[in-house]
Amino acid sequence: MSERYLSPPRLTRGDTVALLTPASWAEDAWIAETAQRLTDWGWRVRLGGHVRNRLGYLAGSDADRLTDLHAAIRDPEVRAIVCAMGGCGSLRLVRVLDRDALRADPKPIVGFSDITALHLLWQRAGVVSLHGAVAGNRAETVRDLLLGGTPQVIAADRTQYGAELTTGGRATGWLVGGNLEMLARSVGVTEVPMAGHVLLLEINRAAGLGMVDRALTQLIDSGTLDGVTGVALGVLEGFDGYHDRGWNVLDVLSDRLGLLGVPILAGLPLGHTPNPVTVPLGVRCELDADAGTLRCGPALR
Structure with missing residues (x-):
């Protein structure tokens, strides 16, 4: 393991995963499909309180999206954060995100595209994150990594x-x-x-x-x-x-x-x-x- 970054604890069956939209909004059907897949993998899914909000192309106001992200970071029951959508809006949150709380209780975030801004925040906090998505026929690479498996070559x-x-x-x-x-x-x-x-x-x-x-x-x-x-x-x-x-x-x-x-x-x-x-x-x-x-x-x- 790297000495520079903290490796979060691996997930076990029954752990809680937060499903959020910190950037643009996702279709309700996609949120439901992603939540179901995470449930099928054996985890409890906690939807962000504003996960279905819409404000233009954003998934609600900056304050609401930040509230959901902070709630997931600061809740010790939440062991991973999955982003349902990229799009636009993540960069608005990084200057005010609680890096100290993340480093005190490291947990991975899963996403790509616009979520890159949050990955950089995770790296600034010194915490490992996952670049990808719960999507397509390789979605189970997310499950395997969260369970502590060695990434495929x-x-x-x-x-x-x-x-x-x-x-x-x-x-x-x-x-x-x-x-x-x-x-x-x-x-x-x-x-x-x-x-x-x-x-x-x-x-x-x-x-x-x-x-x-x-x-x-x-x-x-x-x-x-x-x-x-x-x-x-x-x-x-x-x-x-x-x-x-x-x-x-x-x-x-x-x-x-x-x-x-x-x-x-x-x-x-x-x-x-x-x-x-x-x-x-x-x-x-x-x-x-x-x-x-x-x-x-x-x-x-």
Whole structure:
């Protein structure tokens, strides 16, 4: 286990899991389906008091979403937090979240995309979290990690769009990262020193290639990525076939990530995909670009 991060206790049958919407709202049917799956896995599900609230694209007001998150963090009966949806809104909460309470009673949070802002908060508190979702035919990777299982070795899919960005070499370090856009937006808000870390990146086409360029440039020029030992690159959702004045996203990533001079493993089934693999953040990992694998240590003790 890492000396830098606290590994929360593993869950057992009958433990309580909080199901929250700290960012955008989720359809009632999706909340019900996720709650049922968690119940089927043997856990008691506690819905956040405002889990079905709606305010524009947000799942209720900032105060209500913060109340639900704090209630879950501070309740010793809650042993894990599952986010039903990403979207937008997590970044609004990180400056006022109770990191001391989280570190005093470490528990994992599960989510991806916009939830990257909360993952960074968990890393700032020194607590392991889970990047992924209770979704698709790989949902049980969440269950296995929460039960204290060793994460599966993740093999890159060489047919996945962007897999050709893989270089060579091996890297070790703590795995940290998430959605590129959220990592860049978090600079100056909730930054995590990334020296000695392997950077996980997943990218969805919320905008054109300029967004990817600006986000990576901000992370590089701000010094956030100084000392990163490797890059684990997940799904490049929405970019296949997209070009802008002769370049595609692979050109942008090659140009920007090449400045880091570290091994890159691309084509990983992480992020915006119907069947994402869930991986722990804040654990030691080994990235082997030659073998095409990412191997992580256990998330929970």
